Structure formats: C-alpha cells, structure tokens
Amino acid sequence: MRNRLDAGLLGLAGLLLAAIVIGVLRFGGAPAGDPSTDGAQSLAAAMGPSANADAFARVTGPRPLDFPADHGAHPDHRTEWWYFTGNLTSAAGRDYGFQLTLFRTALAPEAGDRPSDWATRQVWMGHFAVTDIAAGDHRAVERYQRGGLGLAGATTRPVRVWLDDWQIQSDGPEALFPLRVTASAPSRGIGIDLAIKAQKPRVLQGDRGYSRKGEAPGNASRYYSYTRLAADGELRFGDQTPAVTGSAWLDREWSTSALDADQAGWDWFALQLDDGRDLMVYRLRRQDGSTDRHSAGILVGRGGEARVLSAEDFTLSAQREWQNPRTGSRYPVAWRLQLPDEGIDLQVNARVDDQAMPTTVRYWEGSVAVTGSASGVGYLEMTGY
Amino acid sequence: MNRLIARIGRADLARHPLQTGLAMLGVAIAVAVVVAVDLANHSAREAMRVSLESVTGSATHQIVGGPAGVDERLYTRLRTDRGLRRAAPVIQGGVVRADGSGRALTLLGVDAFAEGPFQRPLGQTNNLGDAFNDLMLRDDAVVVGAGEAERLGVSAGDRMDLLIGGERHTVTVVAVADDPEDQSRGLILADIAAAQTLLDQHGRLDRIDLMVDDARAEALAETLGEGVRIVPAAASAQSVLQMSRAFQINLTALSLLAVVVGAFLVFNTLSFLGVRRRASIGILRAMGVQRREILAQMIGDALLIGVVGTLAGLALGYALAHGLVGLVLQTVNDVYFARAAGDLVASPWSLAAGLLVGLAGSVVAAAAPARDAAATPPRAALSRADLEQRARRLAGRAGWVGASALAAGAVVIALSTGLVPAFVGLFAVILGAAFIAPAIILAVGALLRPLMRGRPVGGLIVEGAVASLSRTGVAVAALSVAVAAVIGVAVMIASFRASVVDWLEGSLAADFYVSAPADLSDAQADRLAALESVRFVSRSQWYDLPTDDGPVTLWALGLPDGREPAVDIRRPDRADALAAYRAGGAVLISEPFAARRDLAPGDTLALPVGDSRRALTVAGVYRDYASPTGAVLMPRDLYRELYADAGLAGIGVHARDGVDREALIGRLESALAGVPGARVTDNAAVFEQSLRIFDRTFAITEVLRWLAGLVAFVGVISALMALQLDRLREFAVLRAVGLGRAGLAGLVSGQSALLGLIAGLWAVPLGVALAALLVFVINRRAYGWTMGFELQAGPLVEGVALAVIAALLATLYPAWRATRLRIAAALKGE
C-alpha cells in the first residue's frame, strides 16, 4: 500500500460518515467548494486507534493471493481501493493526466441478516480527475454510493468494479487484463473511455503482498500493483474529445488497520521511466518531519523483475513549494529522488502545480514529469500538508 | 387642512366616546376577521406546501408505476446504464404511533446517497453524527425532525412503537434532526432499506424522484419500458393546493362580508356625525371655510376611526388567527390533505390586506357622508324636517340603485361560470338588498301609520322609527345584511348536511365494513361471504393514480353478479348509466370529478395504464361528497385487468335480513382472526363518523358567520344608541307633557325593536336567497356538488330574533338615560 493510503483508509473509515453527511447531504454530492480547514486534523484524528478495528478481518502476514478472486472485493476488511493513474497523449500531441479511484469502506465488520436489496454495510467513494497539461487545468469530481442493489460493487469473472456509471470491467472472464475503464462527469466536462492492457506482470508489494505499516503485525495491508499498462481510447475535456494513448498504473490494496498516530502524511511516487523501468517509492512523514522507517518502495525492471526497496534505499528532497490558494496548504511540487545503489538520480516536477483534489479528504494527486538520470512520466500523491 | 378645523372634528369625536368607540370597534372586528381569515388561509397553504415539499423536495419529475409501484432495479439501471445522477428512490407509507396518542405519521424511506440535490428537510441536516451508521446498518433506525420529536416526546436514543400495516414494530430514534421550520412535521425518515423492511415493500419503490428538464424527461419517458411513466412532480401538490383554493375563496368571501358590514358601520357613524355637526359646519361655512376643508375634516375623522380601529383590528385579527388556523387546518386535513399541520405563519400580505381594508374601507365608507356634510349650506342648518325629507328622497333613489344592483348581480351569476364571478354577483345582490332596506322602512311606516291613528304612543313609535331615516337607514341595512348572512349560511349548512345524510343513507348499503391497514385479499373476502348470515360482500380497492394533472382516485368495486353499485346516479338516468357501466370499458365518475374535468356521460376519459393510456367511457355521474377532488368508479375486473392489483382496501358485508348483528360481528371478527389490524365497523358508526367530520368541516364557517353577525350587532348598537341619545331633548318634551318613565322607556325600546324587526324580516328573504345562491351556485362552482335545499324555520327565527335582540340591547343605555332625564336641563338644550 501507499502510506498515504493507510491514512486514507483510516480517514475513510472515520470521514466517510462526515463526508456523506456533510458533502452529500449538504452540498448535494458535489465536491466541497470551500476549504476544509480542519481536514488534516480530522485525518490525524481518524488515524488514531479504532474502537472496533479488531472486529474486522486483519492482514497479519503473507498469504498466497488468489486470482481473479482477489481482484474483487474483500468485504470483511475495512478499506479497499482500485487506483488507476496515467499519462495520456492525444493524436495532436496534447498531454493529459487522469486518475480514477474507487474506494470501498465497510461500516460494519459483519453483514447483517437484512431482507432489503438496498441494505448494505459497504459504502463506496469515487474520485475522478483529468488534467489538461497544456492548459494547466485540473478538474476533479467525487461521488458516493451505497454498495447495495448493484449501484456500486466489485465482482469477478469477469472482474467488474463500479460506482454508478464509473466502471472498470475486464474483457474476459478469467484475466483482469485487457479491461475497459469508463468514467464521466458531465457537470465538470470530463470523461474517459480507455482500453487498458498489461505490459508487465503484476508485482507484489512488501513481503509477497504483505505490506507492513506499523509495529503490530496486524497493522498492514494486502498490496499489489500493475506498474506498466498501455491505455488507448477517448478522453473528454471540456468540448474536446480527443483520441488518446499512453501509459497507466493500477494499485490494489485492502486493509483494516491504522497507521501510528504520530505519522503526519506521506509522499508517494509512481514513475514510469523511458528506459523501461518503473519506480514506486513512498515516504511516511512523522510529525517531527523525519522519515518513518516503514517507508518503502519497489523498482520494476524492463522484464517485470521487481526489487523491493526499504526506507534506507532512497532519499527524497523537496525543492519547490506551491501554495493552494483555496486552502492555504503548501505542497512540494518539485523533488529530487535518489537511489544511490541503482545509480538513479531523478528530478520529479509537477506538470501542473495545481492538481490539488477538492474532495472531502484533501490531498494532492497529479501528473509529474521525470528528468535526470532517466526521463519519464508518473503520478505523485501528497497528503497531510 | 387647517389645524383648528381638524381639532374641531377630533374634539367632537372625543365628546362622543361611546359612539366613536363603537365605530372603532366595528372597524376593528371587521379588520380582525379579514386578517384572521387571510392569515389562517395563508398558514394553511403554507402548512400544505411545506408538508408537500417535505416529501417532494425539489424534484421536477417522478417516475411512477401502477399500484405495485416501481421495480427498484429500474433505479440501478438509471444510474449505472444511463448515468442519471439526479435521481432518488422514495418509498413512503402511513404508520401510527402505537400508544395512546395514535398519532398518524408518514414513514419516508430515502437513500442518503441520492438525496443531496433534492433538499428534503431531513436531507438538509448535517448533524446526524454517528447516527448515520445506525441508519445505514439497522432496520429499526429512524430520524425525526426536532419539532416532531417534541410532539412525539422522544429524543435521540429513544425507542417507540409503531403500528405498520397493523403490526407492531419497535423503532429507535437514532437522531433528532434540526428542523427550524418544522417542515418534517408528521414525517419519520428512515434509510430506504429499513423503510422497505418496515413497510414490507421489498423489491419495489413508490416512485423515483428526478431533477431533469422537460426535454430530458420526455426522452427518458420513451425508453423507460413497460409499466412506468414520468409525471411532473408538482402535479400532486398543485392539485391539492388547487382544490383547497375553492375552500379558501369561500372563507375569504365570508370574511369580506364582515368588511361590508364594517363599512356600513363607518358609513353610518360618519353620516350621523355629519348630521350632528350641521350647525357647526353651517357656522364654519359662513365664516368662509371651503367645502373641501369640511370634506377633509370629515375624511380625517373617518381616517382617525379607521386607523385606531384598524390597528386594534390587526392585533385582534392576529390573536383570532391562532384559533382560526386550527379550524382551517382541521378542515384541510379532513377534506384535502391528511398531513397538513402547522402553526400560524405571519404574512405581511395579510396584515397589509387588513390595513387596506380598514383604512380604505373607512375612507370609502366616509366619502358619501363627508360630501353630504360639505354640501351643508353656509348658515345655521337645514331644519330637521328638511333633512328627513331629503333622507326619504334618498331612500327612494337608493331603492332604485339597490334594485339595479340586485338585478346586475343576478345577471352576473347567470352569465358566468366561475367561482369568483359568482361571489361578485352574490355581493352585488347583498349590497342591492341593503340599499333597498331604507325604502322598506318607509313602506313599513306607510303600512303601519293608519293602524296607529288615535294611538299617540304607538304613533310616536312608528313615526320615530320612520322619521329618523337619515340616521337609521344605514344601520337597518347593515343589520339586514349581517342577519341575512347568518340565515343564509345556516340554511346552506343545513341543506348540505341534509344532502350528506341522504347520500350516506343511500351509499352505506352494506351493514358492516371491514378494513385493515394492509391490503385484504379475495380469500379473506370469500371467507366472509361464506358465512351463513352474510348475503354477499362487496370488494373495494382504492388507488390514487398519478397523472400529469395530479392524482385521480380510482375506486374499484367488485360485486356479485346481479348486484348494482349503491351510488346515487344523477345523470343520465340510472338504468341507462348502469347498462353502459355493465357493458364494459366504462366508468362512473363522481360529481366533483365531472365538474373538475368537465366530463359528461358518453365522454371519454383516458387513464394512464403503465406507459400507455386507456380510453374509458363515462357511463354516468354519481353523487359523492366524500372527496372534493372526485373519484372514478370502475368494475373491479376492469381495474384488475388494467392495474394488476388484486388487493382490497375494504370489504362491505351485506347481512341477510333479520340476523343478529351482534352475533354476526363476532363471527366476522373470528373469520378475520390473524389479519393484522383488521376492523369491522358498523355502518351506523361510519355514518356518525362521516357526519362528525362534516360538522368539523363547517366549524370555521360557523365561526365566521357569527363574527359577521357580531360586526352588525356592534353597528346596530352604535347606530340606534346614537339615534336615541340625540333625541334626549325630544324625550324631555314628552316627559314634560306627561309621559311617564315606563312609557318613555317603552317608546324608546319600541322604536328600536320596530327597526330591528324590519331589519330581521327583510333579512329573511335575503337570507333565503343567499342560501340558494350558496347551495345552487357557489357550492356547485367551487366543488361540483349538487344538493337539495333544506329550508327550516329555525335559522330564520334565529335571525329575526338576533336582529330584534340587537336592537333592544342597543336601547338599554339610552332608555336608562331617558328615564333619568332632568327635564328642565334637557329642555334648555346644549
């Protein structure tokens, strides 16, 4: 998992309630329009020990993953997501970034015996964003839905994960790829309809997919990724609907447990280098600004061979900050990332500074360009600022 | 206006506090009635609107189906396949608090994830906190608004028992939502999953609310598929509001009657003022005071009376409205919309209307007397004889004006079809009759005069009454109008009630009625029909069919072969109508429905069935007072074919002759054992309950009738008292020439009683005419109801007695003054 996501998990558990009630009921489901000044605090509060976390299923150690079943939902774990990011280019050479994430949160550890088809303990949240790089325009939408009556959910054979008309669906019954991703938000004038193929096999994060986040063995997630996907399809931005091609990345993670309370946030990098390598690192930031020892990463070679990275294997330094004028938060949007063992020394720059998500849980998620010892593109996520 | 001249007027008012005060009181009561009725109407409308909106929210359209509702899977398809975002599922049902209160509530099941844009009151809360999880996860979790929680006496965490479909369920109030406007009065909100379980409506929705533009709705409608269609969301609310408008127009008209009477009162006071001030005005005119300055003085005095009376009236009206709003809402609840409830809503327009009525009414009423006073010639004054001579001439002219107004009113009524023109005509008739009143006094005087020859005291009574026309004419007119209103409304209510009784006797054909909170089944009906002492059973289902023009109430009636529906068919004749009805594809419609839709026998009525329409023939029109919105009666077989609904809302049990009713009730009840909440009601109980509701419905009308009477009462007291007080010198002369105290008191009260009697008697034909207009014109135009005319002596006697008693009461003080007169001082004059 990405550390930000742990916080995200915790945040979701605690904040979905507020999100639904405040965001959906009061603002009609539209993204909250005004700065949520206490968002980070709520996040931190939500990261504290959870009262009934014990009742949910826990990730306590490595176990063999089972596909396609594990591509579907794990309803007894509190939190889970399907996380697509990618960089696309139109036939005319215009660059775009996209993000489509479907989050699932269980409100209760066990399903009740309830007769209504509407009854569910699963709440789904979707985040969808598209960035027009040249225009410097980043548009994002948030949606909620209940996990009942087929309104949102995840199934296998074929794999289908959806929230209303946002959908990820495999072409065939057995394999996850190729698949099709569709999402649109007419109110914001954005949409994607992409055919996606895997160009490298799946990589398991941490110890065979067991990704520890804290000291206790149960403070961990199940985490795997597809780091190099080919995307081909159509995109809508405003009144433009160009045909696009490019690369994408899928993160899959589910868990129940929380991070330590003294973790402030995280910086997560998913980079696809032109030399065929893919690099993912996340740094967990402690309240005192230091790097948590559970920070980690993975380096995937041209042929899909993976090397798991630990906190000692890389260094990150922020080089330029951008301040979100709507919230006042300052995000580092230019970084230097070094992996001395691998001879990697990269400059990572946001392709558009303002790619802050105006969603209930606030974070920065956006397309980046890589230069230095290797060039490439990628996605960067920053929370807790 | 010259300050001193203004002061003369004010000082004159101050020197006659009783008369001035009574005039102000009259204005105050009239204004109060108008303001109170308008406030009550406004509040009732608000209550209805708020209640309707609390369920409809800001939806623009609704997807509806047949009696079975809408398949819930349609909602999923709308969202996932069509990407429709602004759609929200709704189910709702009636529940009853299972405690002593028996409070009826609406359980509303909605989906928090879809509610956002729809702005239903409970959807606007953001303080649900942890209760959200409970709502999502539990089948017994509900939320109520703060106002309703207070009424129910519950707070967050409390449990309460509800009777739903006859069965007891315990729910937990997991949160009390802010609801500052008490919009969610009578509502219990639950998540749609819990609501489906509580209401036992799994798999279906009552409707899907949409927020789309008309073009999108139309496009959507074409592809929705079978069994469902789209109707405008406001249709239902609009139809309720529209129907209740007729009722409110009636109330407003009644309140305006009080204004007419109040205006008479101001007119009367000012006329009297003009007469009394003739001497002063003559001097002022001689001194070079212009006519318009006199006019200004009189109008100023009228305004003063108007302002004080109006301000008092506004306050009084506001207080009165608190009482009236309950009565209006009661009627609205009984007749139109079962969840309208609310408190007084202050409306600046109501207050403005009161202000306008009070001030403008005073000035308009004062215009004629003020012009009269200003025309006073510039010398000491006309003699009293000249004045009365003039009054007689005026009485004659007013008589013609009145007759013309009467005729004009009749023409307006005859040529128009609307409700408002009917009231305009009605008012013209009333005013016309009022203008004729002075001429009536003269005629009565001429009739009585020969009888009084040789009876000096009797002669004085008649002459005194007739000769004082300048000051009594208006009072008598006002009293006539008010008494006529009292009589007319009473006769109308009596006629209506008699018709309702007649109708109930005809339509309550069954001996017992079986009902249950949930639908009954044919098997249950068969079980009852099989009982030995049961001749046959009738099977009824009711369904409010949503249409573009609001819901249409369908009544499906199943009868054994050879039995006819027990309805009173008005047109065409019964045999023809029933033959057409039996022929198939035909319905009988109630009078209000025929009036609303402008339908006659032989016409075609197209009803939506699924996503198409089915044309049915109107076989006949039957009498029905149950619903002002009307109903469509169709054979149950046809209904089942069209709407695939086999449920029964009621079973009518027709007993064999001579059976032991008590024993039969027992057998019926045991046959129904196991049907939750099933009830057997004797037809006599239904009859009584219906009449109770009828009487409750007219409570507000009764109150207004008496308020209009009260204004007239005050007016008469004021006018007659002024008259008698003005004649103290004349009384002194009579005393001086030897009339005893008792004789004088008799003379004074005799004159007043005579005037009261004239007013009362004149009010009788006027009141009957008014009643006839209400019965045959107003009620038919407002509701489409036809009814018989039931004229009884009671209300007429009551009205005449009211007039005479008012007149006699008015003389108490002057008679007392007259008998205690110090003769010499009074003779000396002012």
Place this chain on the structure above:
Amino acid sequence: MADIAFESLSRWYGDTPQRTVLDQVSGAIHAGEFAVVVGRSGSGKSTLLNLLGGLESPSAGVVRIDGTDIAGLDDRALTALRRRRMGFVFQAYNLIPTLSVADNLRLPLSLNRLPADGRVEQWLERVGLAGRGGDWPDRLSGGEQQRVAIARALIHEPDIILADEPTGNLDLDNAERIVALLDSLCRAEGRTLIMVTHAQEVVGMADQLLTIRDGRLVDAQ
C-alpha cells in the same frame, strides 16, 4: 372700505316666484355706514342679510360689493370673500362648542393665515372678557358668548359685519351693551355694519334704516 349696492333683488324658493320671500329690493350701503334692517318676523329681512352676505344666492337681481356682482362668483370664490371681508354675528351666538373661547377667536385668523400676535387677548379685552380665553363656550353666559361671537366676527378685520338679530336672545341691558359694542367697534375702524333687528332702540343709532314688509323695501333713509 366697502360699498354695497343691490338692485332688484328677489329671492323665492322652489322653481317659480310663487313663494317670493324678497321682491325686487334695491338700495345701497356705503362704506363705514351702520345700516339696520327692520321688519316683522317672516318679512324677509334675514333673507336680505343672507343675500348681502353671500350665504344665499338671489333668484333675481344683483348684489355688488365694490362694484363686483357676487352672484356671479362660484362657491369657492364666495367662500373666500366671506372668509376675508365679512364677519357674521348670529342670534344663537353659534360658537364652536368643541373649541375654547380663545380658539374660537383664533379660527378666523387661522383661516386667513393671519398671525395671532396677541390679537386674541387684545380682542378679549375689548369685549370685556380678558382672561376668559381658556373657557369653553358653554361656561359663558349668553351675553358673554355673544361678545365672543362679536370679537370672532371682527378679529380678522373684515370690511363688512353682518349681524342677524344679535340681541334676540339677550335681556335689554345686555342687548344695549352688545349693540353699543358693535357700533363702536365698527365705527372706530370704519367698517360697514348691517344689522337685522327688531329692537327699536337700535334704530336711532343707524345711519340708514331699511324697513322690509312682505318682502318689499318700504322706506329708505
């Protein structure tokens, strides 16, 4: 001041001259004169006064005040003429009962938009009622009320004073004082005074005597 001339003045009630109250009366009263109109009850003398004062309109004939025919004036102009140039004293005093004595005196000043300037007190003193301004009219005796009425008729300094039996309700002593008061006040300022009376003792004080009998002027001096 004002010359009053009247020619062929007639007044009848109804449409035709059958009930003629005043029949073709002519005459002239010069500025500053004291003219007395005498005659029996019903002779038409009050009618003549009403016509001269513009309270009634003549059925035939003209009334000229300083050469202007007042019968040609509309009600508004006639009223303005009375307001400014005339003062009336009636037999029945006719004070406004709802105004105090002082306010009764203020009324003509106020109507003519004249400043009070102590005139009210001055006139109360002139008619011997100093300090009674705050009283209500019904607190005063008949003679006192009539003196207030005289003050009210004169306070706005009109040219013509018309008095209709001003002493009719008074005893002899009071009557003499009232007439003397009127006479002196008018002569002092050169005002025209026309008085209807049947008090013989007044006749001797008059500059001109108009005797009316059955609606006709029988003797003019």
